[in-house]
Amino acid sequence: MHNIKDIRENPQEFKKNLEDRFVDIKLEKILSLDETNRKFILSKETLEKQKKDISKSKDPKLFSKSKEISEQISKLAADQLKIKNELDDILKSLPNVALKDVPIGKDEKFNKEISKTGEIKKFSFKPKSHYEIGEKLKMFDFDLATKTTGSRFVFVKGKLAQLERAISNFMIDSHITNNGYEEISPPLMASDDTMYGTGQLPKFENDQFEIKLDEDSGRKFLIPTAEVILTNMVKNQILNYKNLPIRLVASTPCFRKEAGSYGKDTRGMIRQHQFYKVELVSIVDPINCLNELERMTNCATKILDDLKLPYRKIILSTGDMGFSAEKTYDIEVWIPSENKYREISSCSSCGTFQAKRMKSRFKNEANETKFVGTLNGSGLAVGRTLIAILENYQNEDGSIDVPEVLKPYMNNLNKITSN
């Protein structure tokens, strides 16, 4: 959430920054609510001071006066709270401000390609889509998932299930051993305020699967990404600068309603309600956010290098970035059957935006309390990596070569064939 103090000091700049993200900001409303709020606070505090003085004096003659003041205070407090809540509701739904080097544009058309890596393989036959390959191998079963569960789910079976697990294990091992991340096996559900902390609530409630444990307790949500639960590990904490950076990795299922993408990617497992993802999260001193973003993105692309999959790196435009992000790189992998690149990772710096929502702070070397910086990135989306391997490593007979680095995770299997 944005600090109202910063807005107050530089309202026009704030307005412009959010307009660059194509957000309709009611600046006048915000400023007037803030002013009213402060007026209420001032009069409330004046009364509180009077009351405190009376109680300190211990003078019985003043006691009845104190009671009167109490009533006035509670009235003022109620009015003040109403204004404050109204103000907060507006602030809570405003996205983070983009950094200066982020291209301004209203949607993905304004994203900019930064680099292309790897060679696109020339097939001597027409490459099949991952779902054709998987179904032919009898290792993807979409119909069965429809029967047991519904649309946008899949059964992965046999060697492809093993391959999926191999991909996940290879990625985690790589991040642990080469990049210094700590592996976490987190809860797959998150509470209301946890979801708020990383920015999924209040604005994107419709994308989340809500869980009710019982009538009385608060609602919970299936995590749409491990980012939510990993980042919130430092919620409501004041860390020491010596503990930073914190680097976490987890491989978890992710659950998304995919509301608003009806009819999009309906075939295959590109867009599912449930998918595995290896997620990277960094908690850093905010002055290191940009370096960490580069580092994290490199951790993600290294996986694709090792898997020998062609990819490109793009920087998202202001309109295409996520709610909490200040700068985002997407990594897109080559999908032969579609003859184009598709997103396989998204790495974002959130600056102190999430930290302010979570109240995650640290003491710096000067012993001052500051908000931490948070970053998250996929390293990588496991389901989509499986897709990319199927398509890029396919042979004309429908078999799949196992990528070199995954063989140790597949009992040194060279090739996946039907039967």
Next chain:
RNA sequence: GGAGAGAUGGCUGAGCGGUUGAAAGCACCGGUCUUGAAAACCGGCAAAGGGGCAACUCUUUCCUGGGUUCGAAUCCCAGUCUCUCCGCCA
């Protein structure tokens, strides 16, 4: 599911109606000492918000929400969470 215990600052932990924003220790920051470090010693060290150009000052906060009282970390009620024991189950 049954029976208890508890929730205090970055951490451990005192306080159980009135200079308690909160003892003490640890951690952290600054200093003395030292070639440097450690140890020892000295000093500092909660957060959020408001007012003020500033020095500074005020308010709130001892899990959350109500209540009692002139006054609550301290008493009462409700809730949340944690722990221990018993039962049940992976």
